[in-house]
Amino acid sequence: MKIICIGRNYAAHAKELNNPVPKEPVIFLKPDTALLSKRMPFFYPSFSTDVHYEAELVVKIDRVGKNISQKFAHKYYSELTVGIDFTARDLQSIYKEKGLPWERAKAFDGSAPVGKFVVKEKFKDLKDLNFSLKINGESKQNGNTANMLFSIDAIIEYVSQFFTLKIGDLIFTGTPEGVGPISINDCFEAYLEDEKVLDLKIK
Ligand code: MG
Numbered sequence: 001m002k003i004i005c006i007g008r009n010y011a012a013h014a015k016e017l018n019n020p021v022p023k024e025p026v027i028f029l030k031p032d033t034a035l036l037s038k039r040m041p042f043f044y045p046s047f048s049t050d051v052h053y054e055a056e057l058v059v060k061i062d063r064v065g066k067n068i069s070q071k072f073a074h075k076y077y078s079e080l081t082v083g084i085d086f087t088a089r090d091l092q093s094i095y096k097e098k099g100l101p102w103e104r105a106k107a108f109d110g111s112a113p114v115g116k117f118v119v120k121e122k123f124k125d126l127k128d129l130n131f132s133l134k135i136n137g138e139s140k141q142n143g144n145t146a147n148m149l150f151s152i153d154a155i156i157e158y159v160s161q162f163f164t165l166k167i168g169d170l171i172f173t174g175t176p177e178g179v180g181p182i183s184i185n186d187c188f189e190a191y192l193e194d195e196k197v198l199d200l201k202i203k
Contacts, residue, residue, distance in 0.1 A: 001168040003030040003112050004159050005056075005085055009148050009174025016177050025150045025158050028102055030172075034112035041203040042110050044184055048088035051182050054175035055133035055141045055190055058083040058114050059152055061169040068160040073153035076165060080123075081197050082131045082190035083114035085172050086182075114170065115190055115198030123193065126152060134189045135182075143176035150174075 007026035008014040014021050036042060044051060060079045068076060085106070092105035123129055126145060133141040145151070150158065155173060156165070182202050190198035 001032050001166065001170070002163070003032070003034055003170045003172065004163065005030060005106070005112075005172040006150065006155055006174040009150055009155075010143070010176045011149060012147070012177035013175055013179065016179070021149065025155055027159060027162075028106060030107040030112050033109050034107055036110045036113040036200075040110075041201040042084075042086065042113060043203050044182070045088065045108055047104075047108075048090055050088065050090040052087045052089045052179050053133065053135070053140070053182050053188070054085040054087060054179050055131065055143065056083055056085050056172045056175050057081075057129070057131050057143065057145060057152075057192075059156075059171045059173065060117055061165045061171070062167055064164065064166055066160055066164045068156050068165070070151075070153045070157040073156035076156060077120070077152075079117035079119055080126075080129075080192065081115040081117045082133070082192055083112055083170070083172055083198070084133075084188065084190070084200070085175060086111040086113075087179075089181075112170075112172065113198065113200055115192070118192055118195060118197065130193050132191045133178075134191075135186050137187075137189075140180065141176055141178040145173075147176065148173065
């Protein structure tokens with residue numbers, strides 16, 4: 001499986017990192033080794049001193065498809081959760097400045113923990129879905145899919161032009177504003193509407 005990530009999908013977040021608001025989705029990939037086994041902590045990597053959290057709505061693909069039109073995109077997923085796109089911001093800044101690929105900053109082992117998946121029928125409107133992140137009990141990020149620049153279905157149409165989507169692939173749909181650094185011993189909790197889907201400790 002592969003993990004497809006969308007960058008800068010919320011205008012307020014693009015702004016907080018001084019990035020332009022994109023006209024097309026910004027895409028990057030993480031390998032399957034970026035997933036974290038359930039109940040495993042996230043170990044702060046030795047190659048960075050500025051790892052940031054980015055809480056994101058995550059869509060699980062459950063049907064094979066290529067060149068999927070937006071109209072039919074909803075048939076390709078039935079479950080959602082929240083995941084964290086861990087980012088070594090110090091490395092990413094260097095690579096961005098030099099115009100180099102981001103993988104070492106974004107795709108390292110354990111950089112894509114995901115929560116428990118919830119069936120989409122549980123939610124009234126996927127275009128008005130709240131998700132949030134608390135760290136040590138304090139609210140850090142609050143997202144709503146209404147603020148996405150590219151909707152879930154628009155993302156599926158766009159990415160499936162380039163990559164065949166396969167069963168089990170995950171799409172990280174971008175983070176809202178409020179990203180920041182993590183610290184060892186932090187406790188992360190992520191919510192989809194009122195349901196807690198992720199519990200994660202930083203070691
Ligand atoms: Mg991200």
